[in-house]
Amino acid sequence: MSERIESFRDLKVYKSAFELQQKVFELTKSFPREELYSLTDQIRRASRSVGANLSEAWHKRRYAAHFTSKLTDSDGEQAETQHWLDTAYECDYISKEEHAKLLQECKKIGAMLGKMMREPEKWCGRFGK
Secondary structure: OOOOOOHHOHHHHHHHHHHHHHHHHHHHHOOOOHHHHHHHHHHHOOOOOOOOHHHHHHHOOOOOHHHHHHHHHHHHHHHHHHHHHHHHHHHOOOOOHHHHHHHHHHHHHHHHHHHHHHOOOOOOOOOOO
16 A cells, blocks of 8 residues: 555545446447346445445544444445356346456455455544544
């Protein structure tokens, strides 16, 4: 952590999560209309929740347990995003290449969240405004 982090927006994992949600949004624009209120909605919600829960975690870092709990929620949402990507692939809505690339991004985000959860003390106690 060499650069100063003043906001959740400065976190590499948050930037990756936000980028993932935007890719999912663009990709789902081509999903069939009948999926609008099912698969399209679910995958968009899950991918957006990764960063949303991470931003909440950042503001709950006064207590390591609260911080870790919200990070766990964020990690759960990235895992749910993987499930919906698998579903989209099996329904032939996305290509094998798109599926593989997005899964890799999810796994990268999951690894970063995992590291933060294993070492919450490195993140907690920094309350600058």
